[in-house]
Amino acid sequence: MSIxxxxxxxxxxxxxxxxxxxxxxxFFQKYWVPAVEELNLxxxxxxxxxxxxESEDIPSVLGEVSQLKEWARSHMHGDDLDHxxxxxxxxxxxxxxxxxxxxxxxxxx
Numbered sequence: 001m002s003i004x005x006x007x008x009x010x011x012x013x014x015x016x017x018x019x020x021x022x023x024x025x026x027f028f029q030k031y032w033v034p035a036v037e038e039l040n041l042x043x044x045x046x047x048x049x050x051x052x053x054e055s056e057d058i059p060s061v062l063g064e065v066s067q068l069k070e071w072a073r074s075h076m077h078g079d080d081l082d083h084x085x086x087x088x089x090x091x092x093x094x095x096x097x098x099x100x101x102x103x104x105x106x107x108x109x
Contacts, residue, residue, distance in 0.1 A: 001024070001025040002021065002022070002023065002024045002025060003022040003023050003024075003025070003028055003047050003048065003108065003109060004019055004020060004021050004022055004108070004109075005018075005019070005020040005022060005053075005091070005095060005098070005106050005107070005108045006018060006019050006020075006106065006107055007098055007104060007105070007106055007107075008052065008104075008105040008106065008107050009105070011101065014100070015098075015104070018097075018098055018106075020090055020091060020094050020095060021087065021090075022047060022087060022091070022108065023087060025048075027080075027083070027084075028047070028048060031072070031075075031076060031080065031084060032044065032047070032048075032068070033048070034075075035068050035071040035072070035075070038071065039064075039067050039068070039071055041064045041067065041068065042060075042064070043057070043060055043061045043064050044061075044064045044065070044068060046108075046109075047108050047109060048109070049109060050107060050108065050109020051107070051108055051109060052105050052106070052107055053095075053105070053106045053107075053108055054104075054105055054106075055099040055102075055104065058095065058096055058099070061091075061095070062091075062092060062095070062096075065088050065091050065092055066092075068088055069085060069088045069089075072084045072085060072088070073085075
């Protein structure tokens with residue numbers, strides 16, 4: 001199983017094809033969960049079970065993603081660090097694009 005971001009109730013081809021991979025379940029358990037606990041992240045903690053993210057939530061979500069990047073740089077190394085940073089940077093750059101229309105909701109889980 002894996003965690004990804006998709007647009008709920010997509011209205012066009014862009015929204016139907018929108019999908020951001022976040023992490024496999026095992027990678028999330030190994031790295032994301034310890035970071036969530038250490039940093040007391042509220043939004044990222046919800047990703048494992050799944051949560052809806054609305055446009056007004058993006059600053060908070062991306063703030064936690066930024067904290068997670070710093071945590072990864074100080075706790076991870078090698079291919080795992082590179083993989084984690086790629087996924088976090090993907091969230092930073094691509095997640096805001098999901099909100100091209102008012103009322104769009106992204107499910108991350």
